[in-house]
Amino acid sequence: MKSSKITIIFYLALMFSYLLVSCSEEEDTKMEEPPQMSVHVPAKGNSWFLANVGTNQMKSSDFDGFSWTSKSSVLRTYFRLEKAGTVHIGLKGTVSSGSSTIRATFQNESKEIKIKDTDHGTVYIGSFTVPSAGYYYVDLTGIDRAGNQFAAVEYIALGGDATLSGVHFSNEDYFYWGRRGPSVHLAYEKPEGTADVQWFYNEVTVPEGNDVVGSYFMANGFGEGYFGMQVNSTSERRILFSVWSPYQTDDPGSIPEDQRVKLIAKGDQTTINDFGGEGSGGQSYLVFNWEAGRTYRFLLKGEPAGDNKTDYKAYFFDPKQSKWYFIAQWRRPLISTYLTGLHSFLENFDTATGPMGRMVNYNNQWVYDTNSTWHEMIRARFTADATGRDKARLDYAGGYQSGDNGFFLKNCGFFNETSKVDTYHTRPALGTAPDIDFTQLP
Template structure:
């Protein structure tokens, strides 16, 4: 009997001694839970994201974030941001689903992983940590894999943190949700030679390289103090040559312009359409539908001179390279001013928010002015500038000035390229030395 009690006591003692060590061993074998890194930068989808389709094909299509029905798993939500340092970057998303859960494929720097969203209120999901090799623009792609609801998800923002964000992160905030999606506008302000007298005629040439004729682009060649003249890509089936003159009356609603401050149409070309314009100042607009081609150089000619009773007439001609003839666009008479051409400039802008993530550029070359002394003067100097979207660093994908060769000045914007030119810098192109051969008296006026 005593022997049995002794054995029992020994077993109990063994259990008492071993149990704590067994528990400790189990605790050591548990996998520790990693803390989610701090991601204090939030990149709003509304101003920085687009839906892409046919990403791997030749005809990429884009759509604005707002209003898009994200139900097809071939659509990719791409969000852009710029970091100012190399190093580790932490990426997360903040979003929700309408019901159930959704599985998304997240891709950054060609590394892909699947994540799940299962909250009906905006919640954060950590995607992963990566290393960016240099400062510049980057993007993360989200693509639907599986869903319980009608759409894959609503993504409010991309969250960022880490060493790569330590020197700054650039993206469009709420103040630039519209203008940021359009992208920065860039300009060349031409410096007329001091020896020129009053400028009557302004001549310029534009070449849009193949692949850069993106929908929404306005390649403006001959800008002046009271208007502008250039060519556009309006849709997949329509292109225009556009000439506009502002009214001296300050308004965005042309219907409110007093009669004595309206620009008056004096004449127009046979294929020219004319109307009022607004929303960026107001005035008279004239355009020709013309299927101009990328890779071809086009010529623009503008005339401005005082008319009668404190008015000025502005006229525009476009040289159709394929038909080898000058086409008359229109003549507009602007009241309350008597002047020749002043403040000559060019610009490149995007007016379609859907194509804000697509790069475009153009060459501007062989600028000349013809003055009141009947003399041509070559214009070889220009100042590169940009709009508030660029200056406020909502978008930094802009460039311009002169690089090299005989292509002249260039302007480039959109597409989230990492090159950025210094704003308010002067540039000079090579002298070409051959003035335009134009018989002014034979130019068409209808």
């Protein structure tokens, strides 16, 4: 009898211990459940692969088509939070076989995570505190892999109270334009009393370190075209002058003969092409190794040519040689006008350099009218394109700040100081008109 009681007590104690362990394990399981992360930032529109991170030689590559096999490649995904607080971060990705170990870094805090070929959901990275609203990024670095790449990343998942006031990133509608970044513009205001504008003069300075590949620092824009300088690659830069055809198409080959922009003349070193993709027309450019930190002068002429046509003529001044270059003269049909819609803009046309910041100064704007009088333009309206207005990207700025550098435009780089669009800005008047003898231009 005594033995039976001992046996019963033993089994009761064993069952009680089992229940305690089970409850403890169940409690641990509950504690380990990841927090809710319902905001998904698509990698396709918001990520770039970076090399040489943290150095002056940092380079960026497009997310699409990149083979993530090197441990030195960093996959960086950007997003903007509108509130300080706690942010939960996770990752949705797949591996072709086995598993990959990846280091995830946010705000200088790193954690290693493992992605298995059996994973089909979000892998929780961790919870972090952000001190203020603004742009942030998650860096992923491959440590070990069994498959042919470290991972195919679909999105970064976000949650927490830091996301409650909004999270800005490029959605599917802006996968292309969001990677290029927002374009920004200055629309110049003609002074009262200005007659028809025959000539438009502008000075452009790109500060050192801002001559990023893919940049178009457009100086002299007008109703029918644009004229400025580009960084086309690491080895080539251009002075570009283009005039649109009145025929609405992105295919220059489809333009009827009577609506084609005609080349009247060009400089000795100027290359001539048709262009398409964003409207179509005539393109002319001078391959010229312009330098950051140096001020260049742009001069554009526009006037009726008779028979309901208009001629446009562009000149570029190199200060090192004290020389004006003639770029080209184009004749546009179905319009008879002087220069209108005078503006400048800054754009990035290379999606691979979307995370790289750039800026430009525009100064000393003047117009010469049909009364043979120079007028200084000191007021401009700052605007941004749909990428900025729809808040796919908010890293844009422009207007006038201070000093004698004139107006500025800035975009890309995921900086936080966004300028208000549709605002007017006034720079100090310089008061000295350009000293140009038009009869001596080439």
